[in-house]
Amino acid sequence: MARLRGEGEEEVRLPRRGAGPVSRHFLTDIVWFNAAGFLALHAAGLIGVVAGLLWAKLLTDLWAFLLLFLTGQAVVIGAHRLYAHRAFKAAWVLRLAIVLLHTMAGQNSLYEWVRDHRQHHRYSDTHADPHNIHRGFFFSHVGWLMMRKHPLVVEKGRAIDMSDIEEDLLVMLQKKYYKFLYVICAFLVPVGVPVVLFGENIFTSIWVCFFARYVALLNITWSVNSLAHIYGCRPYHKGMMARDHPLVACLTWGEGWHNFHHCFPYDYRPGELGWVLDVSGRLVELLERWGLASDLRTASPAAVLRRAVICGDGSHPAAPTP
Ligand SMILES: [Zn+2]
Numbered sequence: 001m002a003r004l005r006g007e008g009e010e011e012v013r014l015p016r017r018g019a020g021p022v023s024r025h026f027l028t029d030i031v032w033f034n035a036a037g038f039l040a041l042h043a044a045g046l047i048g049v050v051a052g053l054l055w056a057k058l059l060t061d062l063w064a065f066l067l068l069f070l071t072g073q074a075v076v077i078g079a080h081r082l083y084a085h086r087a088f089k090a091a092w093v094l095r096l097a098i099v100l101l102h103t104m105a106g107q108n109s110l111y112e113w114v115r116d117h118r119q120h121h122r123y124s125d126t127h128a129d130p131h132n133i134h135r136g137f138f139f140s141h142v143g144w145l146m147m148r149k150h151p152l153v154v155e156k157g158r159a160i161d162m163s164d165i166e167e168d169l170l171v172m173l174q175k176k177y178y179k180f181l182y183v184i185c186a187f188l189v190p191v192g193v194p195v196v197l198f199g200e201n202i203f204t205s206i207w208v209c210f211f212a213r214y215v216a217l218l219n220i221t222w223s224v225n226s227l228a229h230i231y232g233c234r235p236y237h238k239g240m241m242a243r244d245h246p247l248v249a250c251l252t253w254g255e256g257w258h259n260f261h262h263c264f265p266y267d268y269r270p271g272e273l274g275w276v277l278d279v280s281g282r283l284v285e286l287l288e289r290w291g292l293a294s295d296l297r298t299a300s301p302a303a304v305l306r307r308a309v310i311c312g313d314g315s316h317p318a319a320p321t322p
């Protein structure tokens with residue numbers, strides 16, 4: 001058995017690569033219902049893209065893009081930086097908006113999202129990581145949602161500390177009434193607004209504002225688990241799979257500076273250097289100016305520099321040239 005150590009102090013045992021008769025991609029059973037569901041969802045999403053390009057009204061397309069951005073920020077700023085990492089504090093108005101927009105994003109309840117993400121950080125790139133990159137691109141992107149969880153994911157997941165989340169009334173209400181809220185926030189509102197306000201055909205609105213919008217955001221979010229663990233450089237820790245890549249950062253509103261994020265997960269900024277592409281970091285600063293966000297946490301420049309010099313792969317501008 002090979003061993004890897006996650007971000008936490010616990011050690012996770014891994015089967016030696018290639019050992020045993022089972023492929024590393026198929027260590028657990030496929031859940032065919034989920035696989036068929038994601039296939040159908042993506043087919044509907046493609047139809048939605050075609051509908052958006054060919055026959056939807058311009059205002060319908062703009063509405064879908066607006067919701068894509070807002071729901072994306074609810075995931076990136078809300079679920080990720082605020083709730084999973086406590087990178088800043090938010091006024092209750094902002095937290096309410098995040099909970100509603102996160103429900104619109106349709107990525108399970110905030111409780112589940114945060115638990116999976118905290119587990120991803122604690123056991124990164126091991127079998128206890130829900131979307132372990134060592135099981136391949138497809139598994140880390142979407143395959144993990146189509147397969148039974150690895151026993152280590154189940155076992156270690158139970159020990160993830162969620163006490164702070166359990167004290168948050170808004171998050172626990174979302175968890176309790178998730179299906180009811182999902183129908184309203186993710187379907188009725190996005191689809192209904194173009195029909196009522198722009199006179200859009202209801203089926204066109206369903207294709208564009210539900211399916212295409214939903215599938216687009218899912219793939220943007222999943223890209224952080226797949227692309228950002230495969231492509232790019234490792235300026236802060238060359239021993240991690242998480243990487244920095246400007247193209248992935250463009251695609252994900254800044255989340256592509258993933259090596260930085262795994263080294264300093266409590267920092268509200270997606271990355272240290274690529275600030276032009278760090279849309280979500282700039283938005284948190286704007287929310288702070290409006291009095292909706294406070295106590296923004298950052299890694300000290302000295303700590304970042306020290307990490308880059310000692311552990312990085314040499315690609316950081318301040319790293320000594322070999
Ligand atoms: Zn990651």
Ligand SMILES: [Zn+2]
Binds near residue numbers: 084261
């Ligand atoms: Zn994170």
